[in-house]
Amino acid sequence: MSTLSFRNVWVEYGNQVVLERINLEIASGTFLSIVGPSGAGKSTFLRLILGQEKPSQGAVLLDGQPFPAEPGPDRGIVFQRYSVFPHLTVLGNVLLGYELAASPFTARLFGSERKDAVEKSRALIEAVGLGPHADKYPSALSGGMQQRLAIAQALAKQPRVLLLDEPFGALDPGTRAQMHALIKPLWHEHKTTIVMVTHDIKEAFGLATRLIALDRPRKDPQAPERFGARITYDLDLTRDSAVPVLGFIRASVHVAQ
Numbered sequence: 001m002s003t004l005s006f007r008n009v010w011v012e013y014g015n016q017v018v019l020e021r022i023n024l025e026i027a028s029g030t031f032l033s034i035v036g037p038s039g040a041g042k043s044t045f046l047r048l049i050l051g052q053e054k055p056s057q058g059a060v061l062l063d064g065q066p067f068p069a070e071p072g073p074d075r076g077i078v079f080q081r082y083s084v085f086p087h088l089t090v091l092g093n094v095l096l097g098y099e100l101a102a103s104p105f106t107a108r109l110f111g112s113e114r115k116d117a118v119e120k121s122r123a124l125i126e127a128v129g130l131g132p133h134a135d136k137y138p139s140a141l142s143g144g145m146q147q148r149l150a151i152a153q154a155l156a157k158q159p160r161v162l163l164l165d166e167p168f169g170a171l172d173p174g175t176r177a178q179m180h181a182l183i184k185p186l187w188h189e190h191k192t193t194i195v196m197v198t199h200d201i202k203e204a205f206g207l208a209t210r211l212i213a214l215d216r217p218r219k220d221p222q223a224p225e226r227f228g229a230r231i232t233y234d235l236d237l238t239r240d241s242a243v244p245v246l247g248f249i250r251a252s253v254h255v256a257q
């Protein structure tokens, strides 16, 4: 079953067309990367999925149904800058993810349910390599560690769709490589659909099973706001092809399974 559908989606702000005629079916379990020049509408695309943005025309559907009006735990997002709660420990942050998933209004669990959630939190903290730091507060963690915590917290909410908005953009190359090695097994294990915006084309190719590029194929120099971005490339990266795309040869890029 297809999880996410974009049906003839347009986004306009006044006279400015940002996205036009977006038609896309994203199958459940896909790892989709979105690339494109600055201002092409990548974050707008994520906000549509998150429910923070409504299409000016068309519809964005989850399993064939319109999204609920409010963003819910079915969609999680991780931003470039760490979006964790500073007043909670590592364990507290991840546990809150489980509590929100189980009890969205009170975010509290009791008795055996809480014990179970604590155990799961500890396992997830271990999986992202923060085991020895479970009782620390975010201020005592490095940037890469905080980002691992943000990913763990987002996964704890068990979202059907996990949105990553340049999640590794602020990290140094070594930490970024560690995060790449981490995210793929987590995605496999949690079987969630991931939609990731990135400016790093190698990252997009290396992690995703599908890649789309957003760009404006039509430009009017007299009225730059007249045409919006469309999907200019849509690549299935699960196939072994050596087609040169965007200056890269797919076969030369190592994809960890």
Ligand SMILES: Nc1ncnc2c1ncn2[C@@H]1O[C@H](COP(=O)(O)OP(=O)(O)OP(=O)(O)O)[C@@H](O)[C@H]1O
Pocket (backbone or CB within 6 Å): 013, 018, 036, 037, 038, 039, 040, 041, 042, 043, 044, 045
């Ligand atoms: N709330 C808004 N009101 C008016 N214009 C907006 C709004 N949000 C976004 N835009 C415009 O929509 C266009 C696309 O913005 P968006 O942030 O989605 O692009 P992007 O591809 O994510 O860019 P970047 O790579 O620089 O982050 C930009 O021209 C931006 O100015």
